[in-house]
Amino acid sequence: MATEQSVDLVDDETVGLFTKAVLLAALTAALAQISIPLPGPLVPFSLQPFGMFFAGLLLGPLWGGVALLLYLLVGIAGAPVFSNGNAGIGYVIAGQGSGGFLVGFLVGAVVAGAIAHRSVAPKPVAALSAPVQVVALTAAVVVVYAIGIPWMWFVTGLPLTRAAAVMAPYIPLDLLKLGIAVAVVQGGYLNGR
Amino acid sequence: MLSYRPGSTFAHRLDPRSKLLVQFGLAIAAVAHPTLPWLVGTTAFALGTLAAARLSPLAVLRSYRVVLAVLALAPVVAGVALGPPWFRVDPALRSALHVGRILPVLLVSAAYLTSTPVRDTRAAVQRLIPGKPGQILGIGMALVVRLFPLVLADVREVRDAIHARGGEARPLRDRVRLLAVRSLERTLDRSDRLSAALRARCFAWNPTLPPLAFERRDYPVLAVGIALSVSPLVPV
Numbered sequence A: 001m002a003t004e005q006s007v008d009l010v011d012d013e014t015v016g017l018f019t020k021a022v023l024l025a026a027l028t029a030a031l032a033q034i035s036i037p038l039p040g041p042l043v044p045f046s047l048q049p050f051g052m053f054f055a056g057l058l059l060g061p062l063w064g065g066v067a068l069l070l071y072l073l074v075g076i077a078g079a080p081v082f083s084n085g086n087a088g089i090g091y092v093i094a095g096q097g098s099g100g101f102l103v104g105f106l107v108g109a110v111v112a113g114a115i116a117h118r119s120v121a122p123k124p125v126a127a128l129s130a131p132v133q134v135v136a137l138t139a140a141v142v143v144v145y146a147i148g149i150p151w152m153w154f155v156t157g158l159p160l161t162r163a164a165a166v167m168a169p170y171i172p173l174d175l176l177k178l179g180i181a182v183a184v185v186q187g188g189y190l191n192g193r
Numbered sequence B: 001m002l003s004y005r006p007g008s009t010f011a012h013r014l015d016p017r018s019k020l021l022v023q024f025g026l027a028i029a030a031v032a033h034p035t036l037p038w039l040v041g042t043t044a045f046a047l048g049t050l051a052a053a054r055l056s057p058l059a060v061l062r063s064y065r066v067v068l069a070v071l072a073l074a075p076v077v078a079g080v081a082l083g084p085p086w087f088r089v090d091p092a093l094r095s096a097l098h099v100g101r102i103l104p105v106l107l108v109s110a111a112y113l114t115s116t117p118v119r120d121t122r123a124a125v126q127r128l129i130p131g132k133p134g135q136i137l138g139i140g141m142a143l144v145v146r147l148f149p150l151v152l153a154d155v156r157e158v159r160d161a162i163h164a165r166g167g168e169a170r171p172l173r174d175r176v177r178l179l180a181v182r183s184l185e186r187t188l189d190r191s192d193r194l195s196a197a198l199r200a201r202c203f204a205w206n207p208t209l210p211p212l213a214f215e216r217r218d219y220p221v222l223a224v225g226i227a228l229s230v231s232p233l234v235p236v
Helices: A012-031 A049-077 A089-094 A100-117 A130-156 A160-167 A170-186 B016-032 B036-052 B057-063 B065-079 B089-115 B118-128 B131-164 B172-200 B218-233
Strands: none
Touching: A012 A049, A012 B131, A012 B172, A049 A089, A049 A100, A049 A130, A049 A170, A049 B118, A049 B131, A089 A100, A089 B016, A089 B065, A089 B089, A100 A130, A130 A160, A130 A170, A130 B065, A130 B089, A160 B065, A170 B172, B016 B036, B016 B089, B016 B118, B036 B057, B036 B089, B057 B065, B057 B089, B065 B089, B118 B131, B131 B172
16 A cells, blocks of 8 residues: 655745854854964864854754754864864764763853843843843853863863863953954844844 | 765775774774774774875875874873973873874875765765754755855955955954854855755655656657657758
8 A cells, every 4th residue: 555645845934043053053153264363372262162152042952953963073074173173983072072062062152141041042141131141151151161171181181270270361362252253243243033 | 185086996896884894993993092002003003004095105294294293293292291301201101102093093084085085975975874863964964065166266265355455454353253254155046046946956855756657648648759759850
């Protein structure tokens, strides 16, 4: 007997969230290749955390997490999407002594999305108040370091205090990025998204 | 940079799922025991995987030189002391052993990257993760690989446009805000277009087409279709 199977179309809302997740994964990958040189001995200003920030704010915990998971999977599969065109699971684990930060971005996007939207379905980004955005993105930064520093200890054998000291110069830069991300949302650039 | 190279080595002929399993297995094994004999064993295994992919260990090490250089700093940082004797050997050796465990993981990762096309990993993910999550991740991976060069070109174009307008003289905060806003706008516009394109193509959870079979009534219609197709050949 012939069986008939009806086409199970993906609903419009899910398609919209899926394509945003795909494009934010691609944007995270693109931003990982761009950094702004800073004067003197300062580390270059990496734009990669913006992928995590906007994935959490625009897509909520589920789809924000999907965006960063896609980014990681594509890199593990061999596309040169990690910093400086790197790829592979070895880079996710080792990085440049900071591999845990890639996994931290994934968890950070989920945490930022969960705090900002307080549900799996994301609200319009214009409906999020500035304090909520600040708390959500601060929590994401805390999560990134809470995963990245022990990861660095595990990979390099550095004592936790030294691993934290090595990463400390990056914290003010990440807080500046956080402020810029909130300013972008407050500036109304993402209204209607 | 390490990337897929077509070939017919033993590693190329393996199913990506088994290669993924070896990668994860070795990563777990490598960090399980921070001892020298274990490190030697896992590194020997990793060199074997390079041989299976016909990769030169030296070329692989050269590709990872930045990563390895940064990792090599860890034992130095671990050994430095703030007072006499200024450098302690034990913590430095301990750190060196930890860093050494990462080497085989990097080597196996290189063998995987060079012997496995991205689409094979995508297929493996889609098959290993059942149901809708697997489909979303599989299709999503394919789309990210396709769109990454376009989005990267967008971001570079925005950066170059900011430079062309003297943006380098502006405060860092303004430059980054401009770059983020314009890049995000372009990315979200692309998302809207992709969304419309997927909906127009009936993006479905069960994209396999239903089986088709010709019935008796189809044949005359088919004949009409063929006749119409060749009709321009008939002189009028």
